[in-house]
Amino acid sequence: MSVLIAPSILSADFAALGDAIAAAERGGADLIHVDVMDGHFVPNITMGPQVVHSMKLVATVPLDVHLMISDPDRFIEAFAEAGAAMISVHVEVLPHLHRTVHAIKGLGVKAGVVLNPSTPIVAIEQIAGDVDFVLVMSVNPGFGGQTFIPRSEAKVQDVRALLDRSNNPAPIEIDGGIDLQNVGRVVAAGARIIVAGSALFHTPDPERATRDLKTAALGAVSASSTR
Ligand code: DX5
Ligand code: ZN
Numbered sequence: 001m002s003v004l005i006a007p008s009i010l011s012a013d014f015a016a017l018g019d020a021i022a023a024a025e026r027g028g029a030d031l032i033h034v035d036v037m038d039g040h041f042v043p044n045i046t047m048g049p050q051v052v053h054s055m056k057l058v059a060t061v062p063l064d065v066h067l068m069i070s071d072p073d074r075f076i077e078a079f080a081e082a083g084a085a086m087i088s089v090h091v092e093v094l095p096h097l098h099r100t101v102h103a104i105k106g107l108g109v110k111a112g113v114v115l116n117p118s119t120p121i122v123a124i125e126q127i128a129g130d131v132d133f134v135l136v137m138s139v140n141p142g143f144g145g146q147t148f149i150p151r152s153e154a155k156v157q158d159v160r161a162l163l164d165r166s167n168n169p170a171p172i173e174i175d176g177g178i179d180l181q182n183v184g185r186v187v188a189a190g191a192r193i194i195v196a197g198s199a200l201f202h203t204p205d206p207e208r209a210t211r212d213l214k215t216a217a218l219g220a221v222s223a224s225s226t227r
Helices: 014-026 049-058 076-082 097-106 152-165 183-189 206-226
Strands: 004-007 032-037 063-068 084-090 110-115 133-137 172-175 191-196
Touching: 004 032, 004 206, 014 049, 014 206, 032 049, 049 063, 049 076, 063 076, 063 191, 076 084, 076 097, 084 097, 084 133, 097 110, 133 152, 133 191, 152 172, 152 183, 183 191, 183 206, 191 206
Parallel strands: 004 191, 032 063, 063 084, 084 110, 110 133, 133 172, 172 191
Antiparallel strands: none
């Protein structure tokens, strides 16, 4: 894998999700990032397994489902059945993270763990060898269109070091406030799955914005591999 672009459908027009997915895919989206919020863990409510199922019928790339919900264990199976290829869960709500990660994998879905901006990396130290990816939040979850927290770059580097110590080549995903200005820096820090919502869908041409972000991200990977 070099770098994958995962447009976040949260910033799209919910009355025209199929069109948004198609535009992102024409622009070179590698995944579609789906933000699931329950109004408890985060102060917003979005969508559930039924919407994921409908998206699965039209998407040609894998669906990356980010669960921002208080009790993810209750819903993992439903999202897997709906067509999620990747499911990520927040460490802040899971006292039995090892069990949850292996339950996701047992459903044939890639398992990711998510760290909020204030959550220390030590929270995933004991599970680092088991995960398929780690999602570093670069905003406090709940809404699209927030400002990137600069400290996240160093956090990506530290998570990469932890995964490397665990002999796990799993990619790091970054989510929140990513745009053309900062994508090069987060890729240089080690991020290899790039989520972006408002920077793509709050533009006149989401297809072109996706293509431009991907070009910038791929350029940054080449630059960091020749450094
Ligand atoms: C925030 C979500 C993000 C969000 C990103 O809680 O997890 O995926 O949609 O949107 P932007 O790119 O606008 O910050
Ligand atoms: Zn997300």
